[in-house]
Amino acid sequence: MAVDCIVIGTGIIGSFTALALHERGLSVAVADRGGLAPGTSRSSDGNLLSSDKSGGVMLTLSERSLVLWSDFAARHGNHCEYDPKGSTVVARGADQAEALAEHVAGHQTAGVTCEFVDAGWERYEPHLGPDTSAIGHWPRDAQVQPMLACYQIARSLSEANVPYRFYDEITALEPGADAVTVRFANGDTWSAGHVVLATGVWSNELLEPLGLSVPVRPRKGHICVLERGDVEVNSKIADFGYNATAEDTSGDDAAVQTAAIIESTRSGTILCGSSREFAGFDRSVSTDTLRRVMADCIGIVPDLARLRVLRAYAGLRPFSPDGLPIIGPVDPDGRIVVATGHEGAGHGLAPVTGELVADLIAASVTHPYDGALHPERFTV
Ligand SMILES: Cc1cc2nc3c(=O)[nH]c(=O)nc-3n(C[C@H](O)[C@H](O)[C@H](O)COP(=O)(O)OP(=O)(O)OC[C@H]3O[C@@H](n4cnc5c(N)ncnc54)[C@H](O)[C@@H]3O)c2cc1C
Numbered sequence: 001m002a003v004d005c006i007v008i009g010t011g012i013i014g015s016f017t018a019l020a021l022h023e024r025g026l027s028v029a030v031a032d033r034g035g036l037a038p039g040t041s042r043s044s045d046g047n048l049l050s051s052d053k054s055g056g057v058m059l060t061l062s063e064r065s066l067v068l069w070s071d072f073a074a075r076h077g078n079h080c081e082y083d084p085k086g087s088t089v090v091a092r093g094a095d096q097a098e099a100l101a102e103h104v105a106g107h108q109t110a111g112v113t114c115e116f117v118d119a120g121w122e123r124y125e126p127h128l129g130p131d132t133s134a135i136g137h138w139p140r141d142a143q144v145q146p147m148l149a150c151y152q153i154a155r156s157l158s159e160a161n162v163p164y165r166f167y168d169e170i171t172a173l174e175p176g177a178d179a180v181t182v183r184f185a186n187g188d189t190w191s192a193g194h195v196v197l198a199t200g201v202w203s204n205e206l207l208e209p210l211g212l213s214v215p216v217r218p219r220k221g222h223i224c225v226l227e228r229g230d231v232e233v234n235s236k237i238a239d240f241g242y243n244a245t246a247e248d249t250s251g252d253d254a255a256v257q258t259a260a261i262i263e264s265t266r267s268g269t270i271l272c273g274s275s276r277e278f279a280g281f282d283r284s285v286s287t288d289t290l291r292r293v294m295a296d297c298i299g300i301v302p303d304l305a306r307l308r309v310l311r312a313y314a315g316l317r318p319f320s321p322d323g324l325p326i327i328g329p330v331d332p333d334g335r336i337v338v339a340t341g342h343e344g345a346g347h348g349l350a351p352v353t354g355e356l357v358a359d360l361i362a363a364s365v366t367h368p369y370d371g372a373l374h375p376e377r378f379t380v
Contacts, residue, residue, distance in 0.1 A: 225271055273293060
């Protein structure tokens with residue numbers, strides 16, 4: 001089979017990229033070695049946030065992506081629990097309140113809608129602990145059920161006759177003069193003018209045999225799921241300390257970092273996260289880490305201690321050394337395009353990633369963040 005573009009990976013990044021390429025009029029085929037979104041996209045939260053970005057390119061991308069998420073739900077129907085419920089960042093103590101006030105002011109200067117609240121925050125979140133000193137509130141931040149979004153896109157593209165191939169690993173990329181051939185484990189081949197590697201933390205498996213690589217590493221994170229109960233969580237609630245762990249790019253191998261991030265779901269369960277550590281490709285759940293995660297979450301919403309744990313899981317964030325996604329061509333002919341390195345913001349940034357990749361491939365234009373996001377930035 002020959003198409004304009006093959007997208008490898010049906011996680012959130014592959015899904016939105018396939019959709020964007022299809023909407024630009026290109027013929028697209030999509031493949032994954034597992035079922036639909038079997039990787040990190042099914043082992044995560046679903047927060048779509050600007051509140052945790054300190055500024056710069058990441059804030060610009062997340063603001064654009066929030067618009068695109070809203071547009072996606074409006075144009076395609078909201079079958080993925082997209083909910084612009086807002087987010088709340090909690091400060092404890094005078095120093096944190098002051099730092100949070102500065103963070104909010106910085107966002108306001110950048111044109112982001114948000115508010116610093118140093119009294120009466122119960123109108124947003126009634127269950128915050130007594131040591132809360134202030135909150136920041138971002139009303140345009142949102143939440144989604146990522147698996148449902150991947151499913152919604154796969155269904156919509158399949159109805160438009162975009163081929164999806166599951167449970168068949170791609171074992172090699174073979175770049176040629178006019179096209180790239182993609183080889184499946186059973187020997188079948190597809191070819192395309194461009195191949196997009198939306199393969200998350202596994203991106204180097206297909207690049208290294210070609211003498212190519214991107215500096216993406218798995219950064220493990222834990223989530224604990226609590227039963228439905230009487231603890232109201234209206235928006236996404238995070239400890240102000242969460243921002244620092246989410247943006248930490250020190251790559252410290254030894255430490256397990258934790259900071260509270262709390263999300264209620266449509267079904268009433270509450271997802272409590274999160275941790276960050278480098279543990280290779282190990283996805284096992286550590287009870288010690290879960291205890292720390294729950295202690296952090298109960299620290300900002302004490303009533304969570306009343307709820308029982310239903311289950312827990314861990315996933316692997318695609319960590320990039322400078323904290324920015326890695327989006328762009330990696331081969332000399334520009335036919336193999338990577339889209340990875342979104343760390344803890346892949347869901348938030350998926351629509352804008354699709355847009356950037358489609359700009360690159362369909363319109364052959366340089367996108368405005370080319371230098372900042374291009375894989376070559378790590379080789380110069
Ligand atoms: C605990 C945790 C909480 C998180 N919370 C949030 C959050 O609230 N908001 C947010 O925005 N982000 C969050 N993230 C981050 C987000 O989950 C990731 O950034 C995102 O899922 C990455 O998507 P992806 O499509 O790049 O990767 P993946 O979902 O891992 O997709 C890669 C796909 O490539 C396929 N693949 C790889 N190699 C091959 C091959 N050779 N052949 C065929 N297929 C192949 C895999 O099977 C996989 O399906 C969280 C992550 C974790 C771990």
